[in-house]
Amino acid sequence: MRKSNTTDTVEQGSIDLDGTSFVFSGGDLRMEWGDWKELIERNGGTVSDTVCENTDYLVVDAAVDIGDLEVATNHGVPAIETRELRRLLESSLTDSTE
Numbered sequence: 001m002r003k004s005n006t007t008d009t010v011e012q013g014s015i016d017l018d019g020t021s022f023v024f025s026g027g028d029l030r031m032e033w034g035d036w037k038e039l040i041e042r043n044g045g046t047v048s049d050t051v052c053e054n055t056d057y058l059v060v061d062a063a064v065d066i067g068d069l070e071v072a073t074n075h076g077v078p079a080i081e082t083r084e085l086r087r088l089l090e091s092s093l094t095d096s097t098e
Contacts, residue, residue, distance in 0.1 A: 016092060017045030021054055022085075025068040026061030032082065039089070051077060059085050 024033050037047040051058055051071040058072040058079045072079055
């Protein structure tokens with residue numbers, strides 16, 4: 001049985017991610033990446049393969065690519081884990097329903 005997560009419960013357009021860009025880095029994220037990408041794009045955000053100065057968040061796990069982390073650090077891009085991404089999305093959902 002698959003555990004429930006934010007990607008299961010958030011509907012299209014219920015989060016305002018307009019213009020927010022994400023990059024995912026790490027081996028364990030490959031399995032979840034498609035679900036996150038779909039959720040982010042449905043709600044106005046973008047997902048890229050490469051960290052650059054326009055990236056808003058680098059989403060990482062324990063197997064993060066060190067090169068991605070270095071580029072993110074050099075550009076001032078915060079690195080967050082999926083649990084922090086979940087909180088960010090849930091916070092956006094709460095803010096948009098108030």
